[in-house]
Amino acid sequence: MKFAVSRLTIGDFISMNKILAFLIDAGLNIFFRSIRFFCRLLAYKSNRLVIISLHRLGDTIFTIPAIRELQSHSEVKLIIVSFSESVPIYKLALSDIEFCELKHDDFHFNDKIAKWSAKKRLKTLQPGIIINLIGGMSSASLLFNLRAKRIVGISKKEYRSIHDNFVHIREEPKLIDIYLDAVSTIVDVQNQHGEENLNTAFNPKGKILIHPFAAWREKEWSLKKFYELAVRLTKDYAVQLVSPVNTISQDIKDEILKAGIEIAESKSVDELIRLIKECSLFIGNDSGPVNIANFIGKPTFTIYGGTNPDYTASSQKHQLFIQKKLLCSAGTDEKFCLAGGAEFYCSGKQCMNSLSEDEVYKSIVPLAEKYCKKVYAFAEGD
Secondary structure, eight states, rough: TTTEOOOOHHHHHHHHHHHHHHHHHHHHHHHHHHHHHHHHHHHOOOOEEEEOOOOHHHHHHHHHHHHHHHHHSSSOOOOEEEEEEHEEEEEEHSSSSEEEEEOOOEETTTTTOOOOHHHHHHHOOOSEEEEEEEESSSHHHTTOOOOSSSSEEEEEEGGGGGGGGEEEOOOOOOOOHHHHHHHTTTTTOOOOTTOOOOOOOOOTOEEEEEEEOOGGGGGGHHHHHHHHHHHHHHHHOEEEEEEEOOOOOOHHHHHHHHHHOOEEEEHHEEEEEHHHHHHHHEEEEESHHHHHHHHHTEEEEESSSSSSSSGGGOOOTEEEEEEOOHHHHHHHOSBTTTTTSSSESSSSHHHHHTTTTHHHHHHHHHHHHHOOHHHHHHHHHH
């Protein structure tokens, strides 16, 4: 991969030296285990069950089956600690839940280490049992020296001793299973592979909604190609682009509007959900908005790049995807290619760049014809 540039972390370099990695791991294990022992001695006298779920929008959707399992086994109301933007997603599927909302400003270094403000919010809950659905540095820094009776969930190896019971983060499909593993440490999971989403929400008189962005650029088909796709679809269907506020420059907006394509700038997740509910077909990259549309039951078309579809794609007939397979693409048992896993910057984005607008258009047509009304049909009153 001559177009890939390393984005490895300090932890990656440590793991390359086996002796250094062993010494650091042993030291952290002893330190965390000692702190956890004393924290249990001073545990809160509480039966509150708190779930740590500080995910992006897409992964938030995949935690829902696990939380439903907890609800079905628990006699107390669950409290979910999440970022504020995830709350509307949980409210789509869950009821009788309390939320402790955190902001990204409550963490240092791109959500890696919890600030005192975040730890203080969690301590005020006085949790009895904590289920960790993250397993990385962000949750470890949040849970460190917390006086809960019991801390369980998924964890990377280096943070295992912060927990009383943990399971390693699995590396095989599907992502839903990772979170079911976490709750299986305290409940008997009935639906081991997560429930298949059987929701349907067809609205043929709605617009085709196109979301051209993703969490990182390696997962994005270009805005230019999405624009070309929208222009082609506009000949037969009502099309609308949706994006976060101020993501598209004014000159590009003018060009898009001139082509007869509407633009909706969503100011919140609630607004994004409303737009998705109104659409007839949702088109986008492998990202949170597509996962929301899949969950709601909308016909969707997903463009995959560095991610392995086996881990996230829906199997519903009205939810299709496309991916250009290359030699550098993720293997059968890999979640990502190197760039898709954020270990490398991919200067080429070959899988996305080589996927033509014509290929995508031809793959979308069957969905559009089945689930969307053509514009001339509206004019005739059909």
